[in-house]
Each structure stands twice: as C-alpha cells, then as structure tokens.
Amino acid sequence: MKEHPEKGGAFVIVAEDEHDLLVEVVSYLSDHGMTVRGVSDGPDFWLCFGEREPDIVVLDLGLGTEDGSNIAAAVRQRAPGVGIIMTTARSAVDDRIGGYEAGADIYLVKPVDLGELSAAIRALYRRHAETDASDNTQAPEWELDLLGWHLTGPDKRHISLTRAETQLLDCLTEAPGRPVSRFDIARHMGKSNQLASHRFVDQVVYRLRHKIETELDLEAPLGSAHNQGYFFARSVLRKS
Structure with missing residues (x-):
C-alpha cells in the first residue's frame, strides 16, 4: 500500500490483515493530518519499518500468521521510543495483560472507533515527542x-x-x-x-x-x- 503524502503530523504504520479495514483506517488517519503506511503482514511491516522508523505503530494482534505480540516485543527492543497501539478482537483480561507485557502502550478492542484511535495516536505522539525532546539533550549512549x-x-x-x-x-x-x-x-x-x-x-x-x-x-x-x-x-x- 502506498504512503499518503507528508502532512507534518505523526508518521504511523498500520498493520492490519483485513484489507477493507486497513484501507478505511489508513484513509481516515491520513485525512486527519497523519502520514500513514498500511501493511498487511509481518514481512511488509519490517520492510516498511526499515525504510523509515515510525512515530506510532497500530498493530493488529492477529496479523494473519504472525503473532502481533512478537512483533510488538521486537519493536520495543529495537526502537523503545516508538509508540505501540495494539488492536484486537480479544477482550479478555489475560489478553490485554499479554498485550501490555509485549510492549503495547495502548490496547484497543475491535471494533475500534476511528475517532478514538485518532485521539489515542495524537496523545501518544505528544507524549513521545516530549520524551524525545528531553532525550535529545543527552549525549549518545x-x-x-x-x-x-x-x-x-x-x-x-x-x-x-x-x-x-x-x-x-x-x-x-x-x-x-x-x-x-x-x-x-x-x-x-x-x-x-x-x-x-x-x-x-x-x-x-x-x-x-x-x-x-x-x-x-x-x-x-x-x-x-x-x-x-x-x-x-x-x-x-x-x-x-
């Protein structure tokens, strides 16, 4: 899926294997001032991630044959500053706990209201931007x-x-x-x-x-x- 034009807001990767939902989410977020890439599987996700590190990842927990928890954990290890919003139809407490333990900042149960998703992305983007601004004053590790x-x-x-x-x-x-x-x-x-x-x-x-x-x-x-x-x-x- 092609990246929507630069809009100056957060750069978001949306990983969702349901095609129609992916198109809907990418279109909505792009229309609300974000630069968005949509991917439908793990290999495309990592290819996109390697081309440009995102500010926020919106990650479907059941990404086809991929385990979204494993991807979230790898993102958290590789790029601690990236915000992770996990979306899934699994609403049990144990599932939510597993999502947070894997590295999710926010856990949303499907069907997700797109207005709520947009608000969650903006809040997480502001939080991480403030953290990055503070970290930039520090010397390389x-x-x-x-x-x-x-x-x-x-x-x-x-x-x-x-x-x-x-x-x-x-x-x-x-x-x-x-x-x-x-x-x-x-x-x-x-x-x-x-x-x-x-x-x-x-x-x-x-x-x-x-x-x-x-x-x-x-x-x-x-x-x-x-x-x-x-x-x-x-x-x-x-x-x-």
Missing part, C-alpha cells in the same frame, strides 16, 4: 572508536575490539536501529557471499555480545531482526 578499535559504554568504561568486531560495528552503526543483512555485513567485512561467511558473522556477533556482557556487565546493544540480520540498538557516536 555508546561511543565507537574506529581508529583505536574501542567501544565505550554509557558508564564510560570501554573494551578493546578485534578487527572483525570493529568492522562489524562500523557496518551496524552507520544507521543505528536499521537491520543489516548477513550478506551486507559479510561483504563489508571483505567476505564472500557464502554460508560459511554468514556463519562467521554470527560468530563475531556472539563473541562481541559475550565480551560486552562479561567485561562491561551491560546488555549488549546488538539486536537481531528475524530473517533480516542484525542492528545496533542504541544511540552511538562514531569516531574515525
């Missing part, structure tokens, strides 16, 4: 020294990197939060597009995660996107 082969954490302690680890981080930190395929990482590291090279990338990621977690006692900022590759999950300052 991590610092990567590409010449000295060092990675420094938020507490200013650092670890030494191998050449392979430095190349991996150089590739992932060019656009933090955006998944990079194993193929592109291997190519960046001077490896051929072979299964063995992809396994080499996995091994470097595993060793680096272990090094960060054991030497710095911090959660490694290296995320993985299903069937897409890896991404750097925090803000970072690159020094070269």
Whole structure:
C-alpha cells in the first residue's frame, strides 16, 4: 500500500490483515493530518519499518500468521521510543495483560472507533515527542572508536575490539536501529557471499555480545531482526 503524502503530523504504520479495514483506517488517519503506511503482514511491516522508523505503530494482534505480540516485543527492543497501539478482537483480561507485557502502550478492542484511535495516536505522539525532546539533550549512549578499535559504554568504561568486531560495528552503526543483512555485513567485512561467511558473522556477533556482557556487565546493544540480520540498538557516536 502506498504512503499518503507528508502532512507534518505523526508518521504511523498500520498493520492490519483485513484489507477493507486497513484501507478505511489508513484513509481516515491520513485525512486527519497523519502520514500513514498500511501493511498487511509481518514481512511488509519490517520492510516498511526499515525504510523509515515510525512515530506510532497500530498493530493488529492477529496479523494473519504472525503473532502481533512478537512483533510488538521486537519493536520495543529495537526502537523503545516508538509508540505501540495494539488492536484486537480479544477482550479478555489475560489478553490485554499479554498485550501490555509485549510492549503495547495502548490496547484497543475491535471494533475500534476511528475517532478514538485518532485521539489515542495524537496523545501518544505528544507524549513521545516530549520524551524525545528531553532525550535529545543527552549525549549518545555508546561511543565507537574506529581508529583505536574501542567501544565505550554509557558508564564510560570501554573494551578493546578485534578487527572483525570493529568492522562489524562500523557496518551496524552507520544507521543505528536499521537491520543489516548477513550478506551486507559479510561483504563489508571483505567476505564472500557464502554460508560459511554468514556463519562467521554470527560468530563475531556472539563473541562481541559475550565480551560486552562479561567485561562491561551491560546488555549488549546488538539486536537481531528475524530473517533480516542484525542492528545496533542504541544511540552511538562514531569516531574515525
């Protein structure tokens, strides 16, 4: 589905597998000043998400064969500042609790009134915009020294990197939060597009995660996107 023209408001991804409802929601939100992309399945969602990080995600819990809770949890890990509104026909308390535990900010039971959905998006957008404005005054959480082969954490302690680890981080930190395929990482590291090279990338990621977690006692900022590759999950300052 094509993106509606820029309108200066929130950028919203609507993930809904019922075609007519998807068209109705996208049209309504676009008419009310938002830039909206509509997707109907998980792969299209992540493709759209990778092209441009949204302000708000409106996510159907039962997205075809996809589990919306898993997508919500992955969004929350990858981009903590993105607002998540979950929509579903499941109204039981346990279902709502599961939605919030997966990372939803707001849980709406279908059929959803579009006026209420629009109001929820605007309220969540304002809240996250205020948080982002506050966060923008802070320094990046991590610092990567590409010449000295060092990675420094938020507490200013650092670890030494191998050449392979430095190349991996150089590739992932060019656009933090955006998944990079194993193929592109291997190519960046001077490896051929072979299964063995992809396994080499996995091994470097595993060793680096272990090094960060054991030497710095911090959660490694290296995320993985299903069937897409890896991404750097925090803000970072690159020094070269």
